[in-house]
Amino acid sequence: MSFVLWIVIGGILGWLASMVMKTDAQQGIFLNMVVGIVGALLGGWLLAPMFGAGTINADDFSPMSLVVSFLGAVVLLGIVNLIFRGRIR
Template identity: 70%
Template sequence: MIFIIWLVVGGVLGWLASLVMKTDAEQGMILNVIVGIVGAFLGGWLLSPLFGTGTINSDDFSLTSLLVSFLGAVILLAIVNLFRRGKAR
């Protein structure tokens, strides 16, 4: 059951990050889930020590863990945009 919640929350966070980075028209539902989950890993690696919390990948569904996972997804999309377009947007 946790796996399904993890996929749904990852999809929502990936979709919100794609709206912020204006890449929503280029992405589908599957890519939003991937961006949300990989972004949560990235956020856990980069931002968790700063905020002192876990991410959605560590079964920590608090507001700060959702924020860290969301910021990780935004950073991931910025990196992808930087390599694809030459600017983070």
Template identity: 80%
Template sequence: MNFIIWIVIGGIIGWLASLVMKTDAQQGMFLNVVVGIVGALLGGWLLSPLFGTGTINSDDFSPMSLLVSFLGAVILLAIVNLVFRGRAR
């Protein structure tokens, strides 16, 4: 059951991050899920020590862990934009 929640929350986080980074028109539902989950991994690696919380990947669904996962997804999309387009939006 946690896996399904993880997929759904990852999709929502990826979708919100794509709205913030203005890449929503280029992404489908599957890519939003991937961005949400990989962004949560990145956020867990970079931001979790700063905020002192887990991410959705560690089965922590607190508001702070959702924020860290969201920020990780935004950072991931910014890195992808820098690599493929030469600028972050």
């Protein structure tokens, strides 16, 4: 069951991050899930040690882990925008 929850929460976090970064019109549901999950990995690698929290990839669905995963997704979209468009929106 945690795998399904991981996919759903990753999709929601990816969608919210795409809304913040204004890339939602260019992404579909699958890409939102990928952004949420990969963003959680990035957040776990970069941000989790600073905040002392886990991520959704470690089956930690606490509020702080959701924030870290969301911030990782936003950072991921910022990096993608910077590489492919030359600017962050």
